[in-house]
Amino acid sequence: RKEVEQDPGPFNVPEGATVAFNCTYSNSASQSFFWYRQDCRKEPKLLMSVYSSGNEDGRFTAQLNRASQYISLLIRDSKLSDSATYLCVVNSNSGYNKLIFGAGTRLAVHP
Amino acid sequence: DVKVTQSSRYLVKRTGEKVFLECVQDMDHENMFWYRQDPGLGLRLIYFSYDVKMKEKGDIPEGYSVSREKKERFSLILESASTNQTSMYLCASKATAGTVRTEAFFGQGTRLTVV
Numbered sequence: 001r002k003e004v005e006q007d008p009g010p011f012n013v014p015e016g017a018t019v020a021f022n023c024t025y026s027n028s029a030s031q032s033f034f035w036y037r038q039d040c041r042k043e044p045k046l047l048m049s050v051y052s053s054g055n056e057d058g059r060f061t062a063q064l065n066r067a068s069q070y071i072s073l074l075i076r077d078s079k080l081s082d083s084a085t086y087l088c089v090v091n092s093n094s095g096y097n098k099l100i101f102g103a104g105t106r107l108a109v110h111p
Numbered sequence: 112d113v114k115v116t117q118s119s120r121y122l123v124k125r126t127g128e129k130v131f132l133e134c135v136q137d138m139d140h141e142n143m144f145w146y147r148q149d150p151g152l153g154l155r156l157i158y159f160s161y162d163v164k165m166k167e168k169g170d171i172p173e174g175y176s177v178s179r180e181k182k183e184r185f186s187l188i189l190e191s192a193s194t195n196q197t198s199m200y201l202c203a204s205k206a207t208a209g210t211v212r213t214e215a216f217f218g219q220g221t222r223l224t225v226v
Contacts, residue, residue: 034214043201043217044154087153089215098167099144099205099215103153 001026006088006102013109017078021105023071023088032091033064035073037084038104044087047073078109114138117202117218124225130189132221134202141207143185144215145169145177147198154201160185161207192225199223 006023013019025033033050048055050062050071061074071088088102118133136143142161146154146169156169158177166177174196178186185204189196199222205215 043220045217046214049214098156098159098169099203100156101146101154103151 002102003027003092003100004088004090004102006086007105008103009085010106010108013078013107015078015080015109015111017109018074018076019078019107020075021073021086021088021107023073023102025069025071025088025090025100027090027092028066028069030090030092033062033071034089034091035060035062035071036087036089036101038087039084044101047086075107078107080109080111083107083109115202115204115216115218117200117221119221120219122221122223124189124192124223126193126225128189128192128225130192130223130225132187132189132200132202132223134185134187134204134218135183136185136204136216137183138204138206138216139182140204140216141182142205143179144203144205145175145185145187146201146203147171147196148201148220149198157187192223194225197223197225 035047036044037047038044050064054063059076063072085104085106087104092098115136144159145157148154160166160179176188202218203215206213
């Protein structure tokens with residue numbers, strides 16, 4: 001089993017739609033969680049960190065469920081510019097700040 | 112802004128060549144990482160380093176080695192390049208800073224083709 005698993009996608013949604021991605025992780029001792037965004041042929045960039053209480057940044061909401069070991073990302077009012085691959089990232093509690101990436105979920109927003 | 116710089120955007124090497132991929136970061140980060148990214152497989156960790164001269168194997172270290180002689184520089188070495196090492200290679204760095212809640216910053220990637 002992979003340490004971090006994501007919906008494979010692709011998700012094809014119209015502009016204005018709400019879309020949700022889920023991610024599960026296997027190491028219950030993991031401490032930190034992130035969502036990264038990666039555009040085609042570009043490097044990943046941090047979208048948002050995920051905190052225990054959940055957090056929101058504009059149209060984006062991230063949730064963490066430690067009991068079920070999953071993380072979610074909700075995008076409201078999708079824009080064409082949201083089209084990208086979204087990577088779930090877990091900081092393994094190995095003592096070495098080792099980051100484990102999910103394979104990514106591709107989102108395509110169409111007019 | 113943090114800057115992570117990889118020495119090359121594109122490289123073409125021959126099978127059997129020794130290949131060096133260089134990564135430099137300018138934010139005094141303790142931790143540096145090398146990943147490779149392949150379609151459908153996502154980012155897979157090759158090696159990481161949490162301090163100068165310290166290194167740890169990631170998930171796919173076979174065929175690779177690393178060097179961290181200075182804090183700002185982390186090199187990935189393909190001892191004898193093979194065609195199955197054709198991939199996008201991404202370097203990242205992050206701070207420890209007493210907490211694990213720090214983001215990783217990536218270089219622009221090196222697309223390596225082994226022919």
